[in-house]
Amino acid sequence: MAADTIPARFFSQGRARPESPAYFVRKDGAWRPTSWRAYNDQVRTAARALIALGLEPGQGVCILAYNRAEWAITAFAAMAAGGVPAGIYTTCSPVEVQYIVDHAEAPVVVVEDRVQYDKLRDQRERLPGLRHIVLMTGAAPADDPRALTWSEFLARADAVPHEALEQRLSGLHEDDTTTYIYTSGTTGPPKAVMLTHRSILWTSEVLSTLIAIAPTDRLLSYLPLSHIAEQMLSMHGPACFGHAIYWAEALERVPDNLKEVQPTVFFGVPRIWEKFHAAVSARLSQVTGTKRKLFDWASGVARRYHALASRGRPVPLALRAQHRLAQRLVFTKLKAALGLGSARACVSGAAPIAANVLEFFAGLDVVVAEVYGQSEDCGPTTLNIPGATKFGSVGRPIPGLEVRLGEDGEILVRGPSVFKGYFKDPAATAEALQDGWLHSGDLGAFDEAGFLHITGRKKEIIITAGGKNIAPKNLEAALKDSPLIEEAVVIGDRRKFLSALLALDRAAATRWLAAQGHPADEPLHEHPALVAEIGRWVEKSGEQFARVEQVRKFKLLPRSLSTDHGELTPTLKLKRKVIEKQWASLIEAMYDGAD
Template sequence: MREFSLPALYEVPAGGNLADIVRRNAARHPDVAVLGRKVDGVWRDVTATAFLAEVTAVAKGLVASGVGPGDRVGLMSRTRYEWTLVDFAIWMAGAVTVPVYETSSEEQVRWILGDSGAVACLVETGEHARSVEAVRGGLSGLEQVWRLDEDAIGALTAAGADVPDSTLDERAAAVGADDPATIVYTSGTTGRPKGCVLTHRNFFAECGNVVERLKPLFRTGECSVLLFLPVAHVFGRLVEVAALMAPIKLGHAPDIKHLTEELSAFRPTMMLGVPRVFEKVYNAARAQARAGGKGRVFDRAADTAIAYSRALDTPQGASLGLRLRHKLFDKLVYAKLRAVLGGRGEYAISGGAPLGERLGHFFRGIGFTVLEGYGLTESCAATAFNPWDRQKIGTVGQPLPGSVVRIADDGEVLLHGEHLFTRYWNNEAATAEALADGWFHTGDLGTLDADGYLAITGRKKEIIVTAGGKNVAPAVIEDRIRGNALVAECMVVGDGRPFVGALLTLDEEFLAHWAKDHGRPAATVAALREDPALLAALQEAVDEGNLAVSKAESVRKFRVLDTQFTEESGHLTPSLKLKRSVVTKDYAEEIEALYRK
């Protein structure tokens, strides 16, 4: 058993709640732009004073509409300015936010609103409203539903016009740091989602220590962040609260299909994302270079960036020749890539899944350092992250200051600290199992090095045991294979089988470039999945992945699927994690085909 901890850098307030952040910003930084809001296609600044006025008006409207202290209020919307506005208004009204993913099915909506006992719900669109109305008959406590695209903000503001400030003062005094701030329902890779109760204290401990440890990334009046992750996910919520705690300017981008344009217009100094976002940036740049006849130049530039980054971790540093090549490629390639990311950014934070060492070195090598972290809903997002000044690529960093990471005898990662959730809503059995002996049992496997840097090696429940008795952690090889530009997703299989196999889905955008380069008239997966040249290219990706594991753990055969694993298809969670049991069930025939003689 091994454990590591760092002293806290932030002291959680003895009293008060998250709504105090908005009041404090208006008092200390009245004219500072704490948010950016897109109006008629143009980004407009929202000062701390203006945001407080809006939050107060909406909070009064909630009070006037019957939302009481401790009541749960559902919030179902894409990532947009109003999400953050309503979130803080709910807290100012003394209530509890219950996020609902905007892609949720009617069954999920029924469960989340019903299990939480929500008395009201704000939705974004007519489609969302129909989902709620379809299940409303079974939700006896749901009294109010408002639509953001039908001016819910205006309606609430009007409704609360006569509510005095003293009422909100009373609500603020009644809600303390240990009261629930939100109930976030886990993505549910298996089974029914559990409602994770996170308190105001959890967010103060989490976001306060993140801001203090990454202080150069949170300079008030200088730094900004564009949030495009779902705010319904705890990682997105970390960004929201931490940005306002600092405060730095926070913008929202609801549609990642136009992310490049949004980054160019907003020009953030920092990005938050999941590995797939950074993989897409790399693969798109490489595909564009190859389409323009500059593929060889890009590949040389990428190799140089990676070598340069690796050299930074050595005592002697980069050689003169490497420094000269790096300087040349900075003008030819790296500066253009940084421009795609907004032109001002130097750092990004990545979570949700392993980033991969090669990609981590590539981005640091081009002058855009991606700090990898690790966390869960139950740890209020990040429980470990790489510090800006002592990054170790290939790890998820050191523990959140003020918390402890322990590796149990069986390799499981255990956590302790003020940032940890208090309980699962209405689920005492699951709470007792997860919070045993004062430690949160994550279900993840990991290791700690001598400096306290954590590396995640797999999931206890995802361990595959082959027919030969070999234990295989799929995450390592899956991440390596998925690093190939052709591969969108990879799922390793082989439980109870004679060897390890894999199901692959292809990146359709890059596949089109591959088909053009190889003279293939068709660019669809269905037409190319048996193409010998394509299979040979994928075999190279698998061979590269196999280098990370032993022979017994290596992928012996793979199948290319002509569909995609998506959230809409039910194969990915909203945080883009594989629902392994669903994939296994839906593609049982493809898996069987791997093992036919």
């Protein structure tokens, strides 16, 4: 394998550290390791099985499952056999699943269980090219000749000699497409981002330098592997550097798994950090007396310490000593209780996060570094790193990438991590790639220190009836600074003024009502005291913006926004058109009779 490819790196780990743990699965109350030698063998067997099923080089292999060892085994096996793995979010509907399987031209789909299998069964007439469905767990339906259990699938490898796989491996090239990352489709059908071995491996090398990844690190894999960030952390990073992955049992088990694993590197989307924020805030509200005074002192020390250290500035000896004492008295136990006791690198990405949330964590002695990027450049474009972190920014460009702003403020990127294009979509490719520059669709600004600040997204710009262009991102972030507001959607395109749909954080709202001496009567979104309090917040948060940018009216939603209702993408980004259609009557009520 002369070419430097992902499978070449992956199999090199089996030779370099054959008995070291590659991944852990929790079974019978304990985390059970699998060695790199065994992991390599599992992938080789699965790759031969795919060849036995008729997979040809360049064909897609779709994977529809929550994070687990079989997900990564299938993806690496598909790459090794010359195929192109394509992850599908488990929250996708049968119609969305059919679209991706058909678009990827996948003859084989590997699913987690019967629940995910049924999505394909419902669409069987619209998938004439689908020849095999492999179930990772459970029995295969007896009435479907295409269906195989995981063990039946692996048994097919016996018909393919090892030499056949070696031939496939030797035919791989660094600039081959090695994976499709399907975009989450906020404005239309998902597009398949084509990433190469070269681009992914280059990005892995840069990230390893920036956050000092080593074979001794351990990560908990729990965010969807269909997303490039999780693939970089849970698959490509380990293939390059040999660190161990713990596969979370389920999303609802992540808090417990975190405490057990105590990962050294932890990545979370803003919603995850916001949930941490809410949970810790709720517990702190019950702490009084001496303990509260001790925490407030420690928190102040941590904030002062990280305000200097995160920017690479010298920390006075006295403050260093206070910080060590605060760690010993407060933070060591507190961070371990969160599952972050060993975390030396914490990162937030995939969507904007409020600066006050980052500052809150700094007060817990946890520095959360915000990253910005997209699937089209393998994940990271800019990153806050130790000694060069600025809350409220998304960091500086990673070394080796050129990042500049277009005349309209659009963020443009050029460098080794930029994608080949969109599979079977030359028009979208031509729009996104111009003269070697990736046009991100995001709007930004650099400050005097070279840190990038995201100011909005081109396709989300609101143009009011008065012709004013307004980016809703900053307005929504300001509204979400209230602990009572879980999500905010600013409305106003072609309208005379801005309004907002607000989703309550129900737990925080209930606590607030109790603290004010009010019963938490349902429906909460109509509770007069809550409506009044949020009204005061909407007015106060608007003071930092020009009058035309202030939200004049709002409506509280009766429930949270969700992926189940199609209002959020699998990575929890707003699907504005769906939201505006779903809640059209509430929106119109805010504008009825308005002058």
